[in-house]
Amino acid sequence: MCQSCIPRIPENMEKAGLFAQQMITMLNHGALVPMISIGHQTKLFDIMDTLDWSTSVEIAECANLNERYVREWLGAMASGRIVEYNPKANTYYLPPENAIFLTRKSNEKNMSSVASLITVWAGVEEKVTRCFKNGGGVPYSEYNGFHEAMGDLSAANVGKNLTEIILPENQSLFDRLENGISILDIGCGDGQVLLALAQYFPKSKFYGIDLCDAPIKSAQNKARIRCLNNITFKQEDLLAYSPTNKYDLITAFDVIHDLAFPDKVLQLVNNWLNDDGTFLMMDINASSHLENNLENPFAPFLYTASTLHCMTVSLAQGGMGLGTVWGKEKAVEMLKEAGFSNTQVQNFEHDLFNNYYFSSK
Numbered sequence: 305m306c307q308s309c310i311p312r313i314p315e316n317m318e319k320a321g322l323f324a325q326q327m328i329t330m331l332n333h334g335a336l337v338p339m340i341s342i343g344h345q346t347k348l349f350d351i352m353d354t355l356d357w358s359t360s361v362e363i364a365e366c367a368n369l370n371e372r373y374v375r376e377w378l379g380a381m382a383s384g385r386i387v388e389y390n391p392k393a394n395t396y397y398l399p400p401e402n403a404i405f406l407t408r409k410s411n412e413k414n415m416s417s418v419a420s421l422i423t424v425w426a427g428v429e430e431k432v433t434r435c436f437k438n439g440g441g442v443p444y445s446e447y448n449g450f451h452e453a454m455g456d457l458s459a460a461n462v463g464k465n466l467t468e469i470i471l472p473e474n475q476s477l478f479d480r481l482e483n484g485i486s487i488l489d490i491g492c493g494d495g496q497v498l499l500a501l502a503q504y505f506p507k508s509k510f511y512g513i514d515l516c517d518a519p520i521k522s523a524q525n526k527a528r529i530r531c532l533n534n535i536t537f538k539q540e541d542l543l544a545y546s547p548t549n550k551y552d553l554i555t556a557f558d559v560i561h562d563l564a565f566p567d568k569v570l571q572l573v574n575n576w577l578n579d580d581g582t583f584l585m586m587d588i589n590a591s592s593h594l595e596n597n598l599e600n601p602f603a604p605f606l607y608t609a610s611t612l613h614c615m616t617v618s619l620a621q622g623g624m625g626l627g628t629v630w631g632k633e634k635a636v637e638m639l640k641e642a643g644f645s646n647t648q649v650q651n652f653e654h655d656l657f658n659n660y661y662f663s664s665k
């Protein structure tokens with residue numbers, strides 16, 4: 305502590321009391337996050353969605369899980385008001401109104417996979433804390449299960465919406481995809497978005513590139529299982545990539561703000577496009593200015609995601625550390641600096657979390 309840092313005494317104890325309440329709520333909600341992730345991973349939410357009021361023994365049996373753990377988990381779910389509890393019958397019930405946001409049946413509304421992503425990020429807390437003192441960052445290799453959790457989320461939220469909502473809104477691009485064009489997805493992760501597109505547009509040719517080997521192997525495997533012959537995945541750093549042909553469409557889903565050198569990659573993307581090509585970038589719906597984000601309901605999540613993942617993976621490579629909340633203003637400016645002649649930013653009601661930037665070469 306520096307010498308001038310004399311602990312201050314609060315003057316307004318009512319304000320202090322309110323903050324103490326807020327802290328308790330935050331800690332309880334924070335504690336529920338890994339429990340929601342467990343509910344997602346064990347499929348307990350999906351199973352409870354098929355059951356009427358049931359005991360912990362019945363739920364555990366249906367889920368083929370250890371009853372003692374399930375009962376403790378149910379305690380957290382009931383006191384957290386996620387499931388309902390009848391103490392007389394000792395039974396539990398997941399109301400359908402809550403199930404919509406917790407189960408796989410309602411893919412795009414399912415927020416339980418986001419809880420899994422938060423627990424992955426929390427796994428590197430100690431390493432990130434060290435960076436607060438020493439600088440630098442935490443590389444992708446330190447995250448356990450990041451690409452799986454990310455792929456899970458993308459499959460649920462992006463793939464179907466692209467073909468059913470986002471691309472049909474851009475009719476000429478949709479038509480070109482139907483007729484057959486070449487597409488590159490940069491930072492494709494385990495390929496969930498590209499796999500969905502390749503299946504939907506069989507006449508087009510899809511290429512996916514990612515820095516990390518494990519998600520690429522997983523993507524290649526999925527393409528093989530689905531017998532998709534119009535898709536190729538390759539492990540490569542974008543900065544080293546040198547395509548032999550130009551592309552008609554290049555996509556980046558939740559990638560640019562993670563990159564070490566997003567400015568250079570945006571310039572490369574511009575070079576890799578045909579003259580009438582389009583760059584579609586899906587990125588976080590936020591402002592570049594903190595004061596404009598204070599009322600954004602996702603803001604604390606976004607700044608946390610940045611600190612525990614997006615910013616630190618970039619800094620780990622000696623990069624810019626742009627951060628998750630680089631924002632629309634900065635994004636439009638960087639796209640212009642990279643040489644794109646025109647950028648249209650679109651929002652869709654189903655996805656308040658992201659902006660969709662359609663840029664022409």
Ligand SMILES: C[S@@+](CC[C@H](N)C(=O)[O-])C[C@H]1O[C@@H](n2cnc3c(N)ncnc32)[C@H](O)[C@@H]1O
Pocket residue numbers: 444451454455458490491492493494495496497513514515516519540541542543556557558559562563564
């Ligand atoms: C947040 S993930 C998004 C993955 C995928 N687009 C999705 O929506 O599921 C960002 C991805 O960018 C990849 N990435 C980061 N830097 C890269 C680079 N220099 N070259 C290629 N891929 C990179 C990461 O490995 C990671 O898979």
